Amino acid sequence: MSERTIQAPIPDPTTAPFWDACREGRLMIGRCKDTGRHFFPPRGVSPFTLSPHVELVPVSGRGTVYSYTVMRAKEPYIPAMVELAEGPRVFTNLVDVAPEGVRIGMAVTLRLVPTEGGPPVPMFAPG
Amino acid sequence: MSLNGKACIVGAYEHPTRKAEDKSVAQLHAEVAWGALQDAGLTKDDVDGYFCAGDAPGMGPLSIAEYLGLDRLRHVDSTDIGGSSYLAHVAHATAAIALGRCNVALITLAGRPRSEGQATGTATRAQNPAIPDDQFEIPMGRTVAAAYAMCAMRHMHEFGTTSEQLAWIKVAASHHAQHNPHAMLKKVVTVEEVVNSPLVADPLHRLDCCVISDGGGALVVARPEIARSLKRPVVTVRGTGEALKTHAGGYNDLTFSGARYSGARAFEEAGVTPADIRYASIYDSFTITVLIQLEDLGFCAKGAGGRFVADGNLISGVGKLPFNTDGGGLCNNHPANRGGMTKVIEAVRQLRGEAHPAVQVKDCALALAHGTGGLLGHRHGSATLILERS
Numbered sequence: 397m398s399e400r401t402i403q404a405p406i407p408d409p410t411t412a413p414f415w416d417a418c419r420e421g422r423l424m425i426g427r428c429k430d431t432g433r434h435f436f437p438p439r440g441v442s443p444f445t446l447s448p449h450v451e452l453v454p455v456s457g458r459g460t461v462y463s464y465t466v467m468r469a470k471e472p473y474i475p476a477m478v479e480l481a482e483g484p485r486v487f488t489n490l491v492d493v494a495p496e497g498v499r500i501g502m503a504v505t506l507r508l509v510p511t512e513g514g515p516p517v518p519m520f521a522p523g
Numbered sequence: 524m525s526l527n528g529k530a531c532i533v534g535a536y537e538h539p540t541r542k543a544e545d546k547s548v549a550q551l552h553a554e555v556a557w558g559a560l561q562d563a564g565l566t567k568d569d570v571d572g573y574f575c576a577g578d579a580p581g582m583g584p585l586s587i588a589e590y591l592g593l594d595r596l597r598h599v600d601s602t603d604i605g606g607s608s609y610l611a612h613v614a615h616a617t618a619a620i621a622l623g624r625c626n627v628a629l630i631t632l633a634g635r636p637r638s639e640g641q642a643t644g645t646a647t648r649a650q651n652p653a654i655p656d657d658q659f660e661i662p663m664g665r666t667v668a669a670a671y672a673m674c675a676m677r678h679m680h681e682f683g684t685t686s687e688q689l690a691w692i693k694v695a696a697s698h699h700a701q702h703n704p705h706a707m708l709k710k711v712v713t714v715e716e717v718v719n720s721p722l723v724a725d726p727l728h729r730l731d732c733c734v735i736s737d738g739g740g741a742l743v744v745a746r747p748e749i750a751r752s753l754k755r756p757v758v759t760v761r762g763t764g765e766a767l768k769t770h771a772g773g774y775n776d777l778t779f780s781g782a783r784y785s786g787a788r789a790f791e792e793a794g795v796t797p798a799d800i801r802y803a804s805i806y807d808s809f810t811i812t813v814l815i816q817l818e819d820l821g822f823c824a825k826g827a828g829g830r831f832v833a834d835g836n837l838i839s840g841v842g843k844l845p846f847n848t849d850g851g852g853l854c855n856n857h858p859a860n861r862g863g864m865t866k867v868i869e870a871v872r873q874l875r876g877e878a879h880p881a882v883q884v885k886d887c888a889l890a891l892a893h894g895t896g897g898l899l900g901h902r903h904g905s906a907t908l909i910l911e912r913s
Contacts, residue, residue: 400664402662402664403647403649403650403661403662404662405650405658405659405661405662406650406652406657406658407658408652408655408658411658425773426772433772434773435772435773436659436770436772436773437655437656437659437773439655442772443771443772444772462677462777463673463674463676463677463680463777463900464673464676465668465669465672465673465675465676465724465725465726465727466722466724466725467645467664467666467668467669467724468721468722468723468724468725469645469664473664475663475664475665475666475669475673475724476673477673477677477775477777477900480773483773483774484772484773484774485770485773485774485775486773487659487660487663487665487770487901488663489663489664495725500676500677500680501680511662514662517662517663519663
C-alpha cells in the first residue's frame with residue numbers, strides 16, 4: 397500500500413549527496429570517522445562528537461521493523477521505524493505489505509519510492 | 524543552586540472558553556493574564572518578569588508584552604519546548620526570582636486551533652527547509668498521532684501492554700471530567716467504548732487521543748515573602764527538572780521519554796520520592812503518553828505501566844494515584860495544543876483544596892505536574908515540577 401502522494405524532500409547543501417545517491421538507487425548514511433559509528437539522518441557533523449569528521453557511506457538496505465503504525469487516513473499508510481543492519485533506526489514507511497502482515501522484528505529491504513517532483517525517498521518492504 | 528523553596532505559585536487561571544471564534548490570540552493572552560493576577564490579588568504593575576512560549580504572536584515576548592501593557596519588565600523568557608514549556612517557565616521563573624532578576628513573574632498561554640480548523644494529530648505539515656529533520660520525516664507522512672502510536676506499538680511489543688490497559692487512562696479522565704462544567708467531553712466512558720472507537724493510528728483509537736480546543740491559561744510566580752503577604756493559599760516550588768530526548772543519531776528507544784531524566788532531577792531537588800506524591804498532573808496528549816511518563820517518573824517500574832493504570836488506579840477516590848482531576852487533555856481541554864499550562868493549574872487547585880469536591884484529594888500536600896512537548900516518538904522536551912502546599 398501507499399497510494400498517497402509523497403511530498404518531495406527539499407535537500408539542503410549538506411544533504412544533497414544523500415539525495416543524489418537515492419536518485420541513483422543507493423541508500424547512504426552518515427558515519428563518524430572518530431568513533432566509527434553510523435548515524436541517521438546524515439548531517440555535516442557527528443551527533444556523537446560534534447566534530448566535522450564525517451562521511452557518507454553506502455549501506456546494505458537491509459533491516460528489521462523496530463516499530464510501526466497504520467495511519468488510518470483516506471489512503472492509509474504505514475509509518476515505521478526500521479533498524480538498519482548497520483545500527484541506526486530510520487523513520488520511514490513500509491510499502492508492498494498490508495497492515496495485518498506487519499510484525500515488529502520482521503526483515504525488510506530498501507525500496508526507493510518516487511516523490512512528487514523530487515528525489516525518491518527510502519522506504520522498506522518485507523524481504 | 525537548588526530551587527527548592529525559592530518561589531511560590533500565587534496565581535492561576537484557566538480560560539473557560541473551549542472555542543473562541545470571536546477572540547484574537549492576543550486577547551486570550553490578556554484575559555488569562557488578568558484572571559491569574561486577579562486570582563493572586565496583584566496587578567500588572569507588580570509584574571517584572573514575563574514568560575510565554577514561541578507560539579505567542581510576535582517575536583518572542585515582545586508583541587504580547589506590549590498588548591498586556593507590561594511596562595516594568597526586567598526579565599523575559601520565551602523558551603519553547605512545546606506543551607511542556609509552561610512547566611519549564613515555572614522553573615525558569617523560580618530561578619530568576621532566586622537570582623533577584625524579578626519578583627513577580629507572569630506566564631501566559633493562549634491559542635485557537637479549534638476555531639482555525641487545525642487537524643492537529645493527523646495532518647502532515649509543510650516542510651520547512653531550515654529544519655534539518657523535515658526533509659527526512661515530512662515526506663514519510665509524519666503526524667503527531669503516528670509519532671505517539673509507534674511508541675505504543677513498541678511498548679506493547681516489549682512489555683505486553685494492551686489497548687484495554689491504555690483505555691483505563693481515558694476512562695479515569697472521563698470519571699473526573701463529568702464533574703467539570705467546562706470539559707469538552709463530560710460523558711463517562713468505558714474500556715469497551717475506548718477500544719471500539721475508530722483507529723486513528725494503530726494501536727491508538729480516537730478515544731486514546733486528546734481533544735482539540737481553544738483557550739489558554741496563566742500562572743503568577745512570586746518571591747516567597749510576597750506569596751505570604753497575599754490572601755491565597757501558598758503553593759511552593761520544591762523540585763524542578765528538564766530534559767530533551769531526540770533520535771540521537773538513530774539510536775532512539777521509543778519505550779521511554781525524557782521524564783526519566785526530568786523527573787529524577789525534580790525528585791532529587793525536592794528531596795521526596797514518588798510514594799510521597801498525593802496527586803499527579805500527567806501530560807495526556809494520548810493515553811500512551813501518560814503510561815510511559817508514569818513509568819519514567821518512577822510511579823511504577825518500566826513496563827509495568829499497563830497494570831498500574833488498570834482498574835481505576837488513576838481515579839480520584841478510587842485508585843492510589845489520582846491524576847488529571849480536571850479531565851485533562853483527554854476530556855477537558857488542550858488549549859493551543861499545549862497542555863502543560865493546565866497541568867500546573869489543576870495541581871495548584873488540588874494543593875489549595877479548590878478542585879471540584881467530587882475529585883479533591885484529601886490533605887493534598889504534595890503534587891507533581893509533568894509535561895511532554897513535541898513528538899514522543901521523534902524529539903521532545905520534558906519538564907517536571909514538584910509543588911507543596913505551605
